[in-house]
Amino acid sequence: MLSTAGFAILAGSKISSIPTSAVTGNIGLSPAAGSFITGFGLTEITGTVYTVDATYPTAGVAEIDPTRLTAAKGDLTIAYSDAAGRTPVPTGTYLNPGAGNLGGLTLIPGLYKFTGAALLSGSNLTLTGNACDVWIFQIGTALSVANGLQVILAGGAQAANVFWQVGSSADIGVGSVMQGTILADQSITLATGATLNGRALASIAAVTLQSNSVTKPVTPAWSVCVTPSAGLGGRVRPDTPQTVTSGATPSFTAIPNIGYMRNSTVLGTCPQGSWTGNVWTTGAVSMNCTVDFGFFCWLCLPGRGGWGAISQP
Secondary structure, three states, X not given: OHHXXXXXXEEOOEEEEEOOOEEEOEEEEOOOOHHHEEOOOOOOEEOXXXXXXXXXXXXXXXXXXXXXXXXXXXXXXXXXXXXXXXXXXXXXXXXXXXXXXXXXXXXXXXXXXXXXXXXXXXXXXXXXXXXXXXXXXXXXXXXEEOOOOEEEEEXXXXXXXXXXXXXXXXXXXXXXXXXXXXXXOOOEEEOOOOEEEEEEEEOOOEEEEEOOEEEOOOOOOOXXXXXXXXXXXXXXXXXXXXXXXXXXXXXXXXXXXXXXXXXXXXXXXXXXXXXXXXXXXXXXXXXXEEEEEOEEEHHHOOOXXXXXXXXXX
């Protein structure tokens, strides 16, 4: 969604606000005319207003860029379809969690699917994971968040890594707090005083605000995740995904079990690096990647006299 990256709000038919709202990030409307962006004062948007024509109510404020908006709406369609089509198809606790009500749940990262509507009611939802983890919610029809409820991020989880694909429309209740990017086929409505730490992206219909705060999550372009793993016969430290600066060369320590040695070849998608003892330092990383450490049983080799060794005459 490169062309949508700067947008906090993107809609198809209308963007309206009942003052006073605060939007941090760009807003854009297409294919509807700029005159259908209404209710914003001069200080309510920290970002650029993009329109397809010169009809925005306040002269000289909006940037007329139909090409940018067409690209953004096209990428929104691609992103929506990608989220809706993610596999493997969720099963077990990942399918219709909470029987459709997310209230009171604590969810680890993953792909979750609702065959119908999704509701957050009764108590808050907690998403717990690290800064590299991702949550995708596939919602067959509507998303509704009850008044005063919150989506809580725990353990370093980031709003930039939470995605709500909504088959129809999303309604965020009075005074509620929502986290992540909402990709709605139809409309997105934030009731009075609701907060969205994320983005409201409506493909066809309107985004409606009522004295809300909408903040596009800040994800530094230079931040990447390096995820380690280890095979049988040993472990790796650190053993959790690491967030590093692009161009960094993170290090990991391979720790063989008794009777095992590390493989000299490190698999995964990170640039190859070098060993210093049992410490592996990657090459310079510029995108999310993985390092996979393998081990072999040296006592099991012929002539070693260890487990499973073949005695030599």
